[in-house]
Amino acid sequence: MSILEIKGLEVKYITHDGTVNAINGIDLEVDRGEALGLVGETGAGKTTTALSILGLVPNPPGKITAGEIFYDGRDLLKESEAEMRKIRGNDISMIFQDPMSALNPVLTVGDQIAEVIELHQKCSKKEAMERAMAMLEKVGIPAERATEYPHQFSGGMKQRVVIAIALACTPKVLLADEPTSALDVTIQAQVLDMMGKLQHEVGTAMILITHDLGVVADTCDKVAIMYAGEIVESGSLVDVYNHTAHPYTVGLFGSLPSLDKDVDRLQPIDGLMPSPMNLPEGCKFHPRCPDATPECAKRCPKVTEITPGHKVRCLKYEGTEG
């Protein structure tokens, strides 16, 4: 049974200069303990998706105009702010992109971890601190460093602290928003390993937001590719990586350097992502699509399940349900 299910979510940012269509009807499903990779370019709506789940889309200008988000059977969009506060941090938590700015510089790291525990679990200050120290040990930081301030830690260790905060209350869902983008490659591998290990230990479902297909291949069970606020292709790793269907996904893989293939030039996708204020008619990808037909400009393609679990939003595959 899925722990988190998003149905037809639409988010718009209404500004003076026009309406930004950040998310245009996405469907997602994450099972308990499962890791889903959400991949897309900058501005595809990945972070907005995460913020919508937490009910933290900045309003104004942001507005969730349609859709439902079910967490364990409850529609999060209908919950009160007080209920959402109970859910945040305890049931669903989030890891931010930049560990340098995600920690409060004037509080010790121990205090910051203990704070979450104190907020959600009924326990004394002392007990919360003890559990915070245990959490630090879990992410590979000696417990006695709990009394130190964030500026005394390196970037990779700060991200470990951020992860410790996110996992302190053993949430059911973890949203990781590019958790390793600000770290260098070796630290990235360490942090990802540790996250994967803890995720299995705690049994947390994870949505990993990234633009790095390699990271997804390493850590996730399922992938969803986002483009201009839509999910264009989703499925298991094998489906998407080995039986790539959507032309955009094909383009993404084409623009990746590969270790075992010798190519002179990488194949970038032509053009730029459309401005979310002014999305093209029909399929959002058709102006850049190598396989586009006149039909693509007229009609928005429906989601087609080409093999069980492998969904594609492209006219090419419409009517080829598997």
Place this chain on the structure above:
Amino acid sequence: MSKQTKAPRKKEKKASQFSEVMGRLRRNKLAMVSLAVIILIILAAIFANYVAPYDYAKQDMHNRFLYPSLQHLCGTDNFGRDIFSRIIYGARYSLVVSVIAVAIAVVGGAILGATSGYFGGLYDTIVQRIIDILMAIPSFLLAVVISASLGTGIMSSALAIAVGMMSVFERIMRSSVLQIRDQEFIEAAKVTGASTARIIFHEIIPNALSPIIVNATLCISSAIIAISGLSFIGLGIPAPTPEWGTLLSAGRDYIRDFWPMVTFPGVAIVITIIAFNLLGDGLRDAMDPRLKQ
């Protein structure tokens, strides 16, 4: 687990922010001397009954207008009262009133500034316009008006001075909060399920505190001047009480014939203010992260 966790730690001692700031302050000699002077004045004020050689109110008509001597360090006034003792007792009133005034201004200004910076919108606009109005009135005039309507006394003078100073703290707090509000760790705090009050008081205000502390030390000196000024024109603390401004005011009549009556209270005010200003400057430097070595 990884190399960095095993790396030897340079500092075994935990360096809290306070000890860090004090460490840097210690290197600033001028600020340390000022701090010593301030502590001396505060101690003298607290233990005035032991420090002061005479009763501040005891009149001695045979020894009026005595010039400074070993018996009377600063001479005696028109009623034969020992000026040195009166100045020491006066420190109590001047310091207490100015500290209360600054405390009211800091707390009021910080709460108003933090909430209006955090929430923004209509509430912010209303608060800012009220502050604009307060700032448009010269602060001493404002203090005179409030003091005149509330009457004389310690609390009413403190309040009179605080209202004028509050706008400064409000603006400082608001601008710091505007900067901090949109940083990622605030969003991270929201994600952990923290309430708005907790975010403002636990996450934002500690980050915005250092300019407030610096300004508070600087404001204590202007509060001392303000309370002296109010007493001088008869609106602060009424005459028999040896407040510094009151002393100055009493000596004004004899300024041409008997200099000690105005000079020594004046010197006391000047020394205290300079000490607070220098300490404030030192604190500002010590708390400025760009000057961290």
